Amino acid sequence: MLQLKNTFVLLIVLCSFSTLSQTMIQTSYLERKLTPKQIEGYKLLFIEGGTFNMGQGVDEDILRRVTVSSFYISATEVTNLEYREFLTWIQEYRPQTALDDLLPDQTIWQRYIGGNVGDKLAKDYFNLPAFDYYPVVGVSWIQVQLFLEWKTDRTNEQIAIANGDWTLAMRKKFIFSTDSFLRDLYPNKSETPQQKKVKNYILPSYRLPTEAEWEFAAWALLGKQNSTDQEEQGIQSYTHVPTTSTRPRHAISFVNQYRKKVIKHTKKHPVPAYYDHNKYQLPKHVFEGDINRYGIYNMNDNASEWVVDAYRPISKVVPDVSSSDLNPVINLDTVKEGEINAIREFDYKKVEKPSLNPVEIAAIKRVYKGANVAQETGKRGPGYRYSERAKGEYTTLIGFRCAMTRVSLK
Secondary structure (H helix, E strand, C coil), rough: CCHHHHHHHHHHHHHHCCCCCCCCCCCCHHHCCCCHHHHHCEEEEEEEEEEECCCCCCCHHHHHEECCCCEEEEECEEEHHHHHHHHHHHHHHHHCCHHHHCCCCCCCHHHHHCHHHHHHHHHHHHHHHHCCEECCCCCCCCHHHHHHHHHHHHHHHHHHHHHCCCCHHHHCCCCCCCCHHHHHHHHCCCCCCCHHCCCCCCCCCCCCHHHHHHHHEEEECCCCCCCCCCHHHHHHHCCCCECCCCCCCCHHHHHHHHHCCCCCCECCCCCCCCCHHHHHHCCCCCCCEEECCCCCEEECCCCCEEEEEEECCCCCCCCCHHHHCCCCCHHHEEECCCCCHHHHHHHHHHHHHCCCCCHHHHHHHEEEEECCCCHHHHHCCCCCEEEEEEECCCCCCEEEECHHHHHCCC
């Protein structure tokens, strides 16, 4: 009964906290010339779209060629510190929200590792400064949607302030929502209808990557984006480089600045003596582990990661999987410019469908990608896919990273 109540409350929060934009955003702030300081707040890398072999290395019967459009993705997983900032804001500005329903489930450590170490991690991992820059885990797919909506609104609020369209007086009176802002629902007495600006600097929503985007970014097939459908499918190889303190600087300056900050912090706040990541197969901070040729950290190590897709098994018996209704990934893994709302509407229709009760909604399976530190070496690789309920008690360490649709200037 408690589980049902908590799930119901969380879904009410989701529906009230998240509002899909009815305005098609035609311009991306990321397409403009930004200073390094402006970009630093977004921590997103540009990934040029292309075609690749999805599912390679898992089962040749389900291997298929998939094309993704260009998009943005974060260099690192979302950290404990970032998620705590979200909770702090909720506590201050939405005190009516049941904070317990948004907290990561730290009992996962007792299921994941157990014993004395598991008990200590349940208390320490999300709270100690030593773990500030470690990936947040124990978050449900539903909780992640709330975080991403919050991150979108807070980032766009700062951009609106910088552009003079969101004043201190308005901040005191209203809680900024990107959707409401784009639809001019906030009264501004200093502005006549003739003076209303086209707010073409607002960012598209932060979101989870699709399964295909995640896999494409993990393969990091630099120089092979223009491969054709006729090309032999066996050429793809996963290349990664272990990070070390002597590794050359990242190609993107804001990533270097962030990495320097993280390393300085971890030296100042070392993890407890009991935290032996090699012995117990525990996560490292977000700049340890592997980095691929796109400059993305830990795509196949540390924590596993949620993607946006709903899960259904891919059938082996259909001759052309890419054209079959039994393969839902194809409908969700290619995000064309400006079309991410279609995916978000798919997800929220599932959430808001009257015929589904809260338990059924929480039970909808979602895909997660990337091997966490405890998974078998033989089952590691970008092509592997896993699933868990949108909300539940997990035994796998699942975190997430942010993505964003690339919207061209028109």
